[in-house]
Amino acid sequence: MSVLKRLLAWFRPDTSRPLSQAWLAAAWMGLLANWPLWQQLNTLPGVGVGFTLAFAGMVTAATGAVLSLLAWPRLIKGVLVVLLLASGALAYFIGSYGIVFDPTMVVNMVQTDVRETRDLLSWRLFASLALLGALPAWWLLRRPAAPAQALPRRLGGNLAGFALGLVAMVLLALSVFATLSSTMRNYKSIRYMVTPLNAVYSVSIVGVRSLSGPKGPPVVIGADARLLPRPDGSKPPLLLFVVGETARGMNFSLNGYARPTNPELTKLQGPSLVSLRQVTSCGTATAASLPCMFAPQGRAGFDADKPQENLLDVLQRAGLAVLWLDNQSGCKGLCDRVPHSPTAKLPDGAAPLPAGLCSKDELGEEECFDEALLHELDKRIAALDPERLKRGLVLVMHQMGSHGPAYFKRSPPDLKPFQPECKSNTLQQCQREQVVNAYDNTLVTTDRLLTRAIGWLQARSARFDTGMLYVSDHGESLGENGLYLHGMPYAMAPKEQTHVPMILWVPEGGATAASLKPGCLGSLRDQPASHDNLFHTVMGWVGARADVYKPEWDLLAGCRR
Known part of the structure; x- marks a missing residue:
């Protein structure tokens, strides 16, 4: 009976627990917010329904693994709200304009002014934000507080969730390895369409670069700069x-x-x-x-x-x-x-x-x-x-x-x-x-x-x-x-x-x-x-x-x- 209860718990998880919230959000973002990715895969030659389903499982598993490490009571809701809203926005821009979200795009976003941002606003963007981001975020924020749990047990659960996601991702990758390797080699932009992992990766790269970059004034170039002599009376x-x-x-x-x-x-x-x-x-x-x-x-x-x-x-x-x-x-x-x-x-x-x-x-x-x-x-x-x-x-x-x-x-x-x-x-x-x-x-x-x-x-x-x-x-x-x-x-x-x-x-x-x-x-x-x-x-x-x-x-x- 205890085994049956545990199995049922996987299908009816306690949504007050941070780990459950992490995996539910991973499934939501991995399966729904990545609709532009599934649409793109559907157009590629040699990519069938079986590969798309396996890839969707890989994305969900990878997202769940990452979020498992962040499944702490005072952290997880804030992280998920940000990621859900970001996923809703990314789904719109990737699906509408065919763009990818890489580190260069993060720099562009940071340097965008109000005029450029205004030109990108539309009711479809707000609809995507509401349905894919705000709606699940609202549901998440209404979940009751997580029950008390000893630190070793919670840490063990989070690590188990991480390991489970990692194993599932590897097994799914191995099951479609031939198609996966050729697809990733021939269509490199796909890796920057995987939401929200693309955002996490790209923002992290830009953040690391900005923190590790050289400080102080820019390096001097052309210190010997000079003008060639011109004939007398010539115009500048x-x-x-x-x-x-x-x-x-x-x-x-x-x-x-x-x-x-x-x-x-x-x-x-x-x-x-x-x-x-x-x-x-x-x-x-x-x-x-x-x-x-x-x-x-x-x-x-x-x-x-x-x-x-x-x-x-x-x-x-x-x-x-x-x-x-x-x-x-x-x-x-x-x-x-x-x-x-x-x-x-x-x-x-x-x-x-x-x-x-x-x-x-x-x-x-x-x-x-x-x-x-x-x-x-x-x-x-x-x-x-x-x-x-x-x-x-x-x-x-x-x-x-x-x-x-x-x-x-x-x-x-x-x-x-x-x-x-x-x-x-x-x-x-x-x-x-x-x-x-x-x-x-x-x-x-x-x-x-x-x-x-x-x-x-x-x-x-x-x-x-x-x-x-x-x-x-x-x-x-x-x-x-x-x-x-x-x-x-x-x-x-x-x-x-x-x-x-x-x-x-x-x-x-x-x-x-x-x-x-x-x-x-x-x-x-x-x-x-x-x-x-x-x-x-x-x-x-x-x-x-x-x-x-x-x-x-x-x-x-x-x-x-």
């Missing part, structure tokens, strides 16, 4: 470096895209303007790409866990004026040691931003179209060190660009040539053609910004030797293979997230153009390039040199006379 350089956001190189008509997403830049295309068609990014998210773009080592050698100075520090040390203007969620620390300003913060004496250029949402957060970056630029520049300006200026503009999922918010009413467009931040609820329309409208908006920026530069050619470099930080998935947005681990990211546009404008008649071989700029059009080239190309462009400068990575080095 003015390089406008536009950092795009979420732009796909394959969607630029300058690169052969069938739709006219670059109507104004196309008119300027010629000896002075070239669009590079084969450019790859450092990362698939701003938090990863931006620091790498401004580093000299390139993607293979860059270590985000070792803070160091960047291109802006080296240019400033060489004696140039540097200014960062931001219409995004910040510069990720790159501009901390140089003059910088958000778009909406105007210099003293500046005229107000024109009506319609900026607006406030229902939360009071202000967002401006990228054209606001050009407003009162002369006053911003006048506030810089005049001695540095005599040597030259590198002006960085960080766009809002094509930031999703609310693409429709990134283009003004008069720049929406592609209709109908998706007017929702829940992209999977729109027809894909509407999503692409809304996205392509943002590229037309970027086209106008760059064209007007070139016009602004031309108007200052009497004082400066002007030029422009534009490149996006990463690309974007627009529903290909069920993926939306960006942020996939680089090794498994589709080309839509790593193929980015890059445009160089070197006006004829300037010193920079005169230093280049005739026609050489156009030869760069089909030359493979990447973010690795940016640091060295900018250094070479403005005549700055340091020990970290690599001429072989300077896109213009081979074109110089």
